[in-house]
Every structure is written in structure tokens, then in C-alpha cells.
Amino acid sequence: MLQGKIEMKSINISxxxxxxxxxxxxxxxxxxxxKFxxxxxxxxxKATLFVTAEILDKYPKIFQNLKKQGYxxxxxxxxxxxxxxxxxKEKKELLKKSVKIYKNVLKENPKGFRAPQHSIDNETLTLLEDYNFKYDSSTIPWNFHHIFLPQIKIKFDYNFKKMKIHKMNNLYEIPITSFILPFSALTIRFLPFFIFKIYIRFxxxxxxKIFFMHSWDFIKLKKSRLYNRCPLKEFLKRFDYMLNYFNKNNEFKTIESMCLYD
Ligand SMILES: [Zn+2]
Structure with missing residues (x-):
């Protein structure tokens, strides 16, 4: 039993x-x-939610409850x-304001950060350290999804070492798992289902593993071509299939517990 646990692979849903x-x-x-x-x-x-401070401020009860449940x-x-x-200066101001809201709502320091649209840079990483964050989870190495969605500006990174959890000074970088396509809701929707099944086995x-999706993946977005390719009902079915698959051979963890035990 213990042996099995040590060898167990892990996955985080963010x-x-x-x-x-x-x-x-x-x-x-x-x-x-x-729905999520x-x-x-x-x-x-128990998943990891990266929430904008504005939303934390607007819907504090939702996130206080989720935190109580272990999210x-x-x-x-x-x-x-x-x-x-x-x-x-703008980065500093926004981080200061966001950390203050987080502390007001959740009564502790935030530990994790994900930059919107993966727009992390060295200045922001240094500021995260100043604010005592424990990890950043913004990068997607070995990812080519901007070829299909050029409006999303994502930095290329071909360094294999950066695909693993690594430490930079006092901060952990927890990269989103990716190979050609990011391990994400976008890929669930983009690939034909049978190819997606092969993708998750790979x-x-x-x-x-870090999987990522968005709150709006769980609503109807009829203006989106990707949504129309895989509408909500079909998406929920595929997401459920994926969780069922990983549930058999992985332990689901929060990102923080991956940092602790890696
Ligand atoms: Zn975002």
C-alpha cells in the first residue's frame, strides 16, 4: 500500500x-x-483556483466556502x-492592492500566483518574492497553441528542464504541463475526442501534471469557434472522461502540496 503511494503519479486541476x-x-x-x-x-x-482580486472582492463567500472545503x-x-x-510602478500597485483584498477575504497571505495570459516576467517574479508568495504557475514551456490562437501572446520556451517544477531563489515555478498543445480545456475542445484520448495517455x-482551464469554460459562449466545435455538454462529458482516466492511476493534489512533496 505504502509502496504504491510512493510511486503514484500526481495531477493538479487548476x-x-x-x-x-x-x-x-x-x-x-x-x-x-x-458545474466545475x-x-x-x-x-x-480539491483543485487550485487562481482568482482575480476583483472577483474575490465581489464574491467573497464563494471563495471563503471553497477554502473551507480544502480548495x-x-x-x-x-x-x-x-x-x-x-x-x-503599476505592477507594484496592482499586486499590493490584490494582496490586500486577498488577505481581507481569506485571512492569510496568498501563496500562489498565475499571471493573466501567462504574462509573467522577471520584474513580476521579484515582486512575488517580496510579497512572500510561495510559487508562480504562469509558464507553459513547449507550447505551440499561439499558432492557432495568435492573439494570445505567449513566450516560446524550448528548455526541457523548465517543464519540471523548479526553484528560482525562494519561489517555485510550477509550469503548466504542455507538449505541443497545453494540457488544458482548450485542447479538450480542439482535438477530436479519440486523439484527445491518446494525448492524455501521453x-x-x-x-x-498541471491541467488548466477557465471559469468561462463552464458557460455557454456561442460567439467562440472553439466553443461551437465542442459545446458545453460535450465539454463536460470529455472533462469527466479525463478525470475518470486519471483517477485510476494518479493522486489529485493542490499545487501547494506538489511543491511540498516534489
Ligand atoms: Zn486568465
């Missing part, structure tokens, strides 16, 4: 909780999160601004 993709409303929070939690509860999974809550910027487009070769 969700970026932010304004809806089109129109900037909050249906992903008011309607989407319940409902599926996770079926497998008794991990990190920050995802203030209003979902790209950090690499801000100057140092991804399972990684010891620690």
Missing part, C-alpha cells in the same frame, strides 16, 4: 477564475463554478491585466 471571455460578465463565477465543483466532487478532488486559492491579477505590459507519462 482553474483561472476571471471575467467571461466575451463581454466581461461573471457568469463563469455565478453559473460555471457550480460538481464534477470534482464526484471524484473527491487552494491563488491570485490571478487584479482585473486580469497582462503584467508584461505594465511598468514596475501526458500521463509526466510525473507531476
Amino acid at each position: 482553474i483561472d477564475v476571471e471575467p467571461d471571455l466575451y463581454g466581461g460578465k461573471f457568469e463563469g463565477i455565478t453559473k460555471g463554478l457550480d 465543483i460538481g464534477i470534482l466532487n464526484k471524484y473527491n478532488i 487552494e486559492i491563488g491570485l490571478h491579477g487584479y482585473k486580469h491585466e497582462r503584467f508584461d505590459e505594465l511598468d514596475l 501526458v500521463n507519462l509526466f510525473k507531476n
Whole structure:
């Protein structure tokens, strides 16, 4: 039994909780999160939520309850601004304001950060250390999804070493798992189902895996071509299939517990 546990692979399900993709409303929070939690509860999974400070401020009870249930809550910027487009002063101000809201709502220091649209840079990493964050989970090495979605500016990184959890000074970098396509809701929707099944079997070769999705993946977004390729009902079915698959051969962890035990 103990032997099995030591060799067990692990996976984290993370969700970026932010304004809806089109129109900037909050249906992903008011309607989407319940669907997300409902599926996770079926497998008794505690996920990691990266929430914008604005949403934490607007819906404190939702996140206080999730924290009580054992979910991990990190920050995802203030209003979902790209950090690499801000100057140092703006970055400082936004982080200060966001950390203050986080502490007010959740009564502790935030430990994890994911930059909106993966827009992490060295200045922001240094500031995260100043604010005593424990980890950043913004990078997606070996990812080519901007070829299909050029509007999302993501830095290329071909360094194999950066695919693993690594430490930079006092901060851990927890890269989102990726190979050609990111291990994400986008890929669930983009690939034909039978190829997706092969993709997750390949991804399972990684010891620690970080999967990511968005609050608006759980609502209807009819303007999106990707949504129309795989509407909500089909998406929920595929997400459930994936959790069922990993539930057989992986331990589901929060990111913080992956940092501790890696
Ligand atoms: Zn985001």
C-alpha cells in the first residue's frame, strides 16, 4: 500500500477564475463554478483556483466556502491585466492592492500566483518574492497553441528542464504541463475526442501534471469557434472522461502540496 503511494503519479486541476471571455460578465463565477465543483466532487478532488482580486472582492463567500472545503486559492491579477505590459510602478500597485483584498477575504497571505495570459516576467517574479508568495504557475514551456490562437501572446520556451517544477531563489515555478498543445480545456475542445484520448495517455507519462482551464469554460459562449466545435455538454462529458482516466492511476493534489512533496 505504502509502496504504491510512493510511486503514484500526481495531477493538479487548476482553474483561472476571471471575467467571461466575451463581454466581461461573471457568469463563469455565478453559473460555471457550480458545474466545475460538481464534477470534482464526484471524484473527491480539491483543485487550485487562481482568482482575480476583483472577483474575490465581489464574491467573497464563494471563495471563503471553497477554502473551507480544502480548495487552494491563488491570485490571478487584479482585473486580469497582462503584467508584461505594465511598468514596475503599476505592477507594484496592482499586486499590493490584490494582496490586500486577498488577505481581507481569506485571512492569510496568498501563496500562489498565475499571471493573466501567462504574462509573467522577471520584474513580476521579484515582486512575488517580496510579497512572500510561495510559487508562480504562469509558464507553459513547449507550447505551440499561439499558432492557432495568435492573439494570445505567449513566450516560446524550448528548455526541457523548465517543464519540471523548479526553484528560482525562494519561489517555485510550477509550469503548466504542455507538449505541443497545453494540457488544458482548450485542447479538450480542439482535438477530436479519440486523439484527445491518446494525448492524455501521453501526458500521463509526466510525473507531476498541471491541467488548466477557465471559469468561462463552464458557460455557454456561442460567439467562440472553439466553443461551437465542442459545446458545453460535450465539454463536460470529455472533462469527466479525463478525470475518470486519471483517477485510476494518479493522486489529485493542490499545487501547494506538489511543491511540498516534489
Ligand atoms: Zn486568465
